[in-house]
Amino acid sequence: xxxxxxxxxxxxxxxxxxxxxxxxxxxxxxxxxxxxxxxxxxxxxxxxxxxxxxxxxxxxxxxxxxxxxxxxxxxxxxxxxxxxxxxxxxxxxxxxxxxxxxxxxxxxxxxxxxxxxxxxxxxxxxxxxxxxxxxxxxxxxxxxxxxxxxxxxxxxxxxxxxxxxxxxxxxxxxxxxxxxxxxxxxxxxxxxxxxxxxxxxxxxxxxxxxxxxxxxxxxxxxxxxxxxxxxxxxxxxxxxxxxxxxxxxxxxxxxxxxxxxxxxxxxxxxxxxxxxxxxxxxxxxxxxxxxxxxxxx
Ligand code: HMG
Ligand code: MG
Numbered sequence: 232x233x234x235x236x237x238x239x240x241x242x243x244x245x246x247x248x249x250x251x252x253x254x255x256x257x258x259x260x261x262x263x264x265x266x267x268x269x270x271x272x273x274x275x276x277x278x279x280x281x282x283x284x285x286x287x288x289x290x291x292x293x294x295x296x297x298x299x300x301x302x303x304x305x306x307x308x309x310x311x312x313x314x315x316x317x318x319x320x321x322x323x324x325x326x327x328x329x330x331x332x333x334x335x336x337x338x339x340x341x342x343x344x345x346x347x348x349x350x351x352x353x354x355x356x357x358x359x360x361x362x363x364x365x366x367x368x369x370x371x372x373x374x375x376x377x378x379x380x381x382x383x384x385x386x387x388x389x390x391x392x393x394x395x396x397x398x399x400x401x402x403x404x405x406x407x408x409x410x411x412x413x414x415x416x417x418x419x420x421x422x423x424x425x426x427x428x429x430x431x432x433x434x435x436x437x438x439x440x441x442x443x444x445x446x447x448x449x450x451x452x453x454x455x456x457x458x459x460x461x462x463x464x465x466x467x468x469x470x471x472x473x474x475x476x477x478x479x480x481x482x483x484x485x486x487x488x489x490x491x492x493x494x495x496x497x498x499x500x501x502x503x504x505x506x507x508x509x510x511x512x513x514x515x516x517x518x519x520x521x522x523x524x525x526x527x528x
Pocket of ligand 1: 246249279280281282283285286312313315316317331342343344371372373374406407408409437439469470471472
């Protein structure tokens with residue numbers, strides 16, 4: 232009932248760092264991404280081309296995207312909120328761009344300063360132009376399992392937003408538990424509805440581990456046929472426009488669980504651990520990953 236291979240999409244350099252108060256040096260980000268490129272990961276979301284006032288930590292997006300060493304076989308992606316962000320991303324060599332919006336109205340406004348209805352045409356243009364430029368496009372829906380401002384989010388609303396994103400031509404949809412509030416039962420309910428409409432090959436799950444349910448949610452998703460998961464090394468991360476949101480599920484914890492279940496990821500645990508220790512030392516405090524806490528260095 233479990234797959235034999237899972238694709239892990241490392242979002243640490245973007246989702247992981249975007250919530251860090253202390254500025255990480257551009258050269259350290261580049262060194263970290265270069266290290267991640269050698270772990271066997273096949274996908275790294277390296278930064279985002281958003282307004283630097285909204286996400287000061289990633290103001291060096293251009294320098295990072297042009298400064299890394301690109302390893303063949305690794306897809307380098309960046310988040311873009313609008314046309315301006317896309318133009319910047321296109322000036323670099325990113326392989327893929329990711330657009331994002333929320334299933335809940337209030338989080339969408341707080342995060343990107345537009346209503347949901349106003350966001351659709353903006354993203355439509357971005358997806359169209361990115362495709363014309365030969366880029367793959369990923370779509371994120373945030374607050375799928377709950378909104379920090381509105382509470383419950385209906386499955387119908389998740390489907391509605393997802394349908395619009397797929398109609399724009401996105402290649403993959405990542406369903407975000409922005410505030411880490413989902414439980415396995417809810418994941419099952421949402422996926423049952425979502426899988427009736429969209430192929431599982433085009434879906435990824437993006438769990439934050441705020442309440443410790445992320446791995447349980449991934450297990451349920453695996454059992455329902457999902458084989459792509461977003462995670463952040465060391466468990467870094469969170470959305471600054473979602474109060475109380477903490478890190479993504481830790482890549483190292485996820486890899487530990489998957490390898491223990493005989494599910495291949497292509498990732499070398501030793502290299503991955505080195506990369507986790509590197510960023511932990513740059514951040515200067517222990518990270519939330521459990522796996523890392525078993526490494527006595
Ligand atoms: P806005 O203020 O409404 O933008 O911000 P605007 O279009 O009105 O333009 C205002 C000014 O910003 C103009 O400059 C634009 O040129 C400039 P001025 O003429 O005043 O000098 N501008 C830009 N500058 C740089 N890069 C750009 C850009 N666009 C406009 N791309 C905007 C709207 C979307 C830009 C802003 O709200 C923003 O940057 N938001 C980003 C928020 C964010 O990054 N949140 C975290 C990522 S989402 C997330 O974490 C969730 C996820 O992980 C999944 C999950 O967990 O659920 C993906
Ligand atoms: Mg996130």
